[in-house]
Amino acid sequence: MTSVQLQLSRPGADSCDTGLTTAPWDIDLAPGYGPGASADDVIPAAAPRQGELPAEYKQAPDAELHERIRAAKATLGDRVVVLGHFYQRDEIVEHADYVGDSFQLANAALEHPHAEAIVFCGVHFMAETADILSRPEQSVILPNLAAGCSMADMANEDDVEACWDALTELYGTEPDAEGKLPVIPVTYMNCSAALKAFVGRHGGIVCTSSNAATVLERAFEAGQRVLFFPDQHLGRNTAVAMGISQDLMPLWRPRKPNGGNTEAELMDAKVILWNGFCSVHKRFSVAQIEQARAQYPGVQVVVHPECPLPVVQAADVAGSTDVIRRMVEAAEPGATIAIGTEINLVNRLAAQHPDKTIFCLDPVVCPCSTMYRIHPGYLAWVLEELVAGNVVNRISVDEETSADAKVALERMLAALPR
Ligand code: SF4
Numbered sequence: 001m002t003s004v005q006l007q008l009s010r011p012g013a014d015s016c017d018t019g020l021t022t023a024p025w026d027i028d029l030a031p032g033y034g035p036g037a038s039a040d041d042v043i044p045a046a047a048p049r050q051g052e053l054p055a056e057y058k059q060a061p062d063a064e065l066h067e068r069i070r071a072a073k074a075t076l077g078d079r080v081v082v083l084g085h086f087y088q089r090d091e092i093v094e095h096a097d098y099v100g101d102s103f104q105l106a107n108a109a110l111e112h113p114h115a116e117a118i119v120f121c122g123v124h125f126m127a128e129t130a131d132i133l134s135r136p137e138q139s140v141i142l143p144n145l146a147a148g149c150s151m152a153d154m155a156n157e158d159d160v161e162a163c164w165d166a167l168t169e170l171y172g173t174e175p176d177a178e179g180k181l182p183v184i185p186v187t188y189m190n191c192s193a194a195l196k197a198f199v200g201r202h203g204g205i206v207c208t209s210s211n212a213a214t215v216l217e218r219a220f221e222a223g224q225r226v227l228f229f230p231d232q233h234l235g236r237n238t239a240v241a242m243g244i245s246q247d248l249m250p251l252w253r254p255r256k257p258n259g260g261n262t263e264a265e266l267m268d269a270k271v272i273l274w275n276g277f278c279s280v281h282k283r284f285s286v287a288q289i290e291q292a293r294a295q296y297p298g299v300q301v302v303v304h305p306e307c308p309l310p311v312v313q314a315a316d317v318a319g320s321t322d323v324i325r326r327m328v329e330a331a332e333p334g335a336t337i338a339i340g341t342e343i344n345l346v347n348r349l350a351a352q353h354p355d356k357t358i359f360c361l362d363p364v365v366c367p368c369s370t371m372y373r374i375h376p377g378y379l380a381w382v383l384e385e386l387v388a389g390n391v392v393n394r395i396s397v398d399e400e401t402s403a404d405a406k407v408a409l410e411r412m413l414a415a416l417p418r
Contacts, residue, residue: 050146057377065376073382085122087342103208127395128193147243154276159254184223192402197404204413209320212238230276284340292338297309303340
């Protein structure tokens with residue numbers, strides 16, 4: 001059996017769960033996301049699950065899998081493009097034609113209209129987005145269907161529709177004297193295609209962690225308030241940076257009357273925040289930043305905006321994975337940078353910049369256990385099936401959903417990061 005040991009970011013650091021050294025096919029059939037940072041997040045019953053991976057891919061040694069991936073890619077040539085998210089393990093990233101965040105990979109998918117297949121080494125919502133943006137004759141493939149996102153699963157269509165009904169009943173649907181609608185929906189990229197379509201139908205926009213500020217500005221040009229889902233932290237951090245008081249950001253808890261708020265709180269609201277979060281970024285704390293500053297005087301601290309507000313406020317910089325990457329690249333040799341984001345990206349940056357001290361804020365190493373589901377065995381399998389003329393694990397969004405979601409995604413692509 002092949003298994004991949006996690007690299008630890010600091011001497012003496014420990015993995016949050018040694019079970020993450022287990023091959024994903026051993027945990028894919030369990031009822032939850034499995035060991036790792038999202039161990040407490042229950043995978044919804046309706047989420048797609050991966051079927052049994054053929055034994056030859058489970059049993060092949062790592063070196064053989066890599067050789068087979070390279071051979072299949074060479075045979076397929078320009079017919080296939082492999083996209084890899086920053087949070088993927090190195091064993092996958094080495095085979096990716098493009099590595100980036102979800103915004104960059106959405107653009108990379110658009111730039112390859114002639115590839116027959118886009119193999120998306122990320123999570124389910126990213127592959128759905130690539131399918132929406134790609135041409136109908138292109139196939140988007142997710143090597144392991146169990147690669148979901150626990151944050152995306154915290155907002156489902158029924159709960160968001162119920163929230164919207166409650167808000168429109170309270171606010172009405174008529175614009176004010178300035179022509180602004182009562183509420184504009186904004187969703188973070190990390191959600192299902194159905195929710196992107198919901199946003200498209202209701203005059204809203206999709207955002208990423210790169211362009212959330214621009215998107216919120218656009219939303220406030222069109223509306224009096226914003227309903228932001230599913231990540232409360234990205235919504236709060238972005239709105240606070242725009243000068244909006246936290247008192248005007250009630251938290252919407254699904255399945256509670258008025259989301260657990262009074263009507264007065266909702267009437268005063270500027271940003272209604274969905275009660276969702278990323279299990280990986282929720283782990284970072286102010287105490288970790290204080291410890292890093294005590295241990296490494298002069299350290300620069302950069303965190304992802306999916307971290308809680310106190311962490312973002314205690315850091316020197318908060319920004320998307322691409323901002324983090326660029327900050328490390330721009331730092332002088334000898335610089336020390338503590339990073340609050342997923343460990344695979346941190347370890348890769350540390351390896352690429354041996355002249356700088358780069359480490360993860362969290363001494364207990366926790367990767368995204370859903371990204372982890374993409375193992376070289378799955379990548380070899382989907383590529384060799386393509387060589388044989390078979391498309392497996394195709395992610396396909398229905399036409400109606402796709403058309404509505406595309407409206408919101410095109411608004412996202414037009415809202416350039418500041
Ligand atoms: S890091 Fe968090 S938000 Fe990103 S895919 Fe993993 S669980 Fe989802």
